[in-house]
Amino acid sequence: MRSIEIGLAVIFLFLYKVDATLPKCAEFDQSGMIARELEKDSKALPFQDKLEQLFNAFEKNDTASVESIYKSLETIRVDDDDDVREKYTENLIKSVPDRIKSHGYPAEVHQLVTEDGYKLDLYRIPYGVKSPKTNRSRPAIILVHGFGECSNGWIVLGPENSLAYLLADNDYDVWIFGARGTEQSRGHVSLNSKQREYWDFSWHEIAIYDLTACIDYILSETKMKRLNYVGFSQGTTVLLVLASLRPEYNDKIIEANLLGPVAYLKGNRNSLFNAIAHYYKPLKRIFQILRIFKITIDNKFLVKITEIACKRTAHSTPFACKLVLSIFGSTQINCTSLPAIFINTPAGVSVRQGIHYIQLIRDGGFRQFDYEDKKINQKIYGSITPPDYNLTRITVPINIFHSKDDTTASFENVIQLKSVLPNLKSTYLVPVADFIHVDFTYSRYVRKILNGRLIETINSANRK
Known part of the structure; x- marks a missing residue:
């Protein structure tokens, strides 16, 4: 399943064109998720390091490097470095009822x-x-x-x-x-x-x-x-x-x-x-052959991508964060909200x-x-x-x-x-x-x- 999840993420990144203009990002996210700056002298975890390389390869349009990094990502277990989440965001609660209660409701x-x-x-x-x-x-x-x-x-x-x-x-x-x-x-x-x-x-x-x-x-x-x-x-x-x-x-x-x-x-x-509709028959056949009948993704994986990509978004949006934002195609999403969105979405x-x-x-x-x-x-x-x-x-x-x-x-x-x-x-x-x-x-x-x-x-x- 790990290869499917990574593959879907990479497909999303390839499918959407990234605008050369990098929009400013709100300094404060109303959801309470404020991106933290990583300490410069902190030791990079394997998952974080590989994703940094992946985003850099996308920026340089280096296809060979993307393929190499993609293969190495498949060998990394997201569960191995759960403590990394606290380095990037605050109060990221997956349970919707618990998050409602955390806001005093x-x-x-x-x-x-x-x-x-x-x-x-x-x-x-x-x-x-x-x-x-x-x-x-x-x-x-x-x-x-x-x-x-x-x-x-x-x-x-x-x-x-x-x-x-x-x-x-x-x-x-x-x-x-x-x-x-x-x-x-x-x-x-x-x-x-x-x-x-x-x-x-x-x-x-x-x-x-x-x-x-x-x-x-x-x-x-x-x-x-x-x-x-x-x-x-x-x-x-x-x-x-x-x-x-x-x-x-x-x-x-x-x-x-x-x-x-x-x-x-x-x-x-x-x-x-419209592209999916155009290629509907071959895509449907592929899904039948692979026996794919549902689309469920490990949200923890997507959260880590957004946390790492958008780590500098307290003041501006770097290329990596814009790449993630381009999945939505929106210019109005607060980039610091992305981890809070992806922790439950896609659902x-x-x-x-x-x-x-x-x-x-x-x-x-x-x-x-x-x-x-x-x-x-x-x-x-x-x-x-x-x-x-x-x-x-x-x-x-x-x-x-x-x-x-x-x-x-x-x-x-x-x-x-x-x-x-x-x-x-x-x-x-x-x-x-x-x-x-x-x-x-x-x-x-x-x-x-x-x-x-x-x-x-x-x-x-x-x-x-």
């Missing part, structure tokens, strides 16, 4: 089982530091993460910026969703996550089973009839699937707030996704989740999973092609938040989505250039650019 862990046997963890912040601690009921709200992410995305920027904390301080009962396959929700009543059968799901099943189970559980626990909804990326996809296929859930949601909504994808401007997805999105890019429409076998499609759907999700059945009021520079939820695709939603209440176009998909959760400016307006929208819905 209450955190609860609720465990539930879906209809098809998947065990999920649901995190709760029942009240905020700035809201009165009383036994009275507060409006409940569920936050649903994007593809490859987990609950960490809603708290990673700390109390001053992250949406979960801001909502708790605005007197909401905050519930943070974790989909099947993510590290926090990788259990099952009979399957092991190492088995192929465990990963036989797409975001369709996350919508139909995970989301329904969590909504019903929250309403039961809070004794509420309805809750508020915020979803980002895949979190918007699953809401659209659920509301179209299970219309009774429209009545269980006050309003749905969709950040960077992903439904229609054909013609989108994400070059990586684990099934290959089938990705294939389902690629099918939308390739074939157009917003439809159910294509088994690419006419007999199987006929057996499951009653037709040789998968049916479209009927978005005209959605009755819950929807608020859309999007950006012109988002290449994943492309402006044109969002316009197409807006044209078919029967109960679109409002649209907010982020008024800042270069605000891309990941910036909806990771931008260091997200409170001023997005979260303030989003909370106003939610407050308005709950005043009725």
Whole structure:
């Protein structure tokens, strides 16, 4: 597995072009992770030393050295030098509930089982530091993460910026969703996550089973009839699937707030996704031959890369850190936040989740999973092609938040989505250039650019 993890990291570094201009980095990261300078006379650990060489080789475009260093990295155990973490960052806590508590907020862990046997963890912040601690009921709200992410995305920027904390301080009962396959929700009543059968799901099943189970559980626990909804990326996809296929859930949601909504994808401007769609058949064949049915990465490895690459980022961004930042393509992520992001992200997805999105890019429409076998499609759907999700059945009021520079939820695709939603209440176009998909959760400016307006929208819905 070590070679797969290193290989994926190196592929990411090669896939993304690095801009020659090195942007300045904020001196203070709101998440509380402040990069420390290594002591000049400290003895370099093997892992650190090799990564330094790797970044230097990338900078010089020295392919031969990259290959040599890559091979030597495979022989190094990350677990051998765990104490190195303390040399770079402070308070880097992997457990999301523990990190919430470290910021002075209450955190609860609720465990539930879906209809098809998947065990999920649901995190709760029942009240905020700035809201009165009383036994009275507060409006409940569920936050649903994007593809490859987990609950960490809603708290990673700390109390001053992250949406979960801001909502708790605005007197909401905050519930943070974790989909099947993510590290926090990788259990099952009979399957092991190492088995192929465990990963036989797409975001369709996350919508139909995970989301329904969590909504019903929250309403039961809070004794509420309805809750508020915020979803980002895949979190918007699953809401659209659920509301179209299970219309009774429209009545269980006050309003749905969709950040960077992903439904229609054909013609989108994400070059990586389009390249994968173009080479879909050979890539799918490779995955089948290698029996790859999930994408899970040792986050500790990624944390070490970012800690070492960005060690000088208290004042500026060196080439190595820019190389790591280029994976996101964002100019708005605080580089000192990277270890806190990577400690939980990527969080684990099934290959089938990705294939389902690629099918939308390739074939157009917003439809159910294509088994690419006419007999199987006929057996499951009653037709040789998968049916479209009927978005005209959605009755819950929807608020859309999007950006012109988002290449994943492309402006044109969002316009197409807006044209078919029967109960679109409002649209907010982020008024800042270069605000891309990941910036909806990771931008260091997200409170001023997005979260303030989003909370106003939610407050308005709950005043009725």
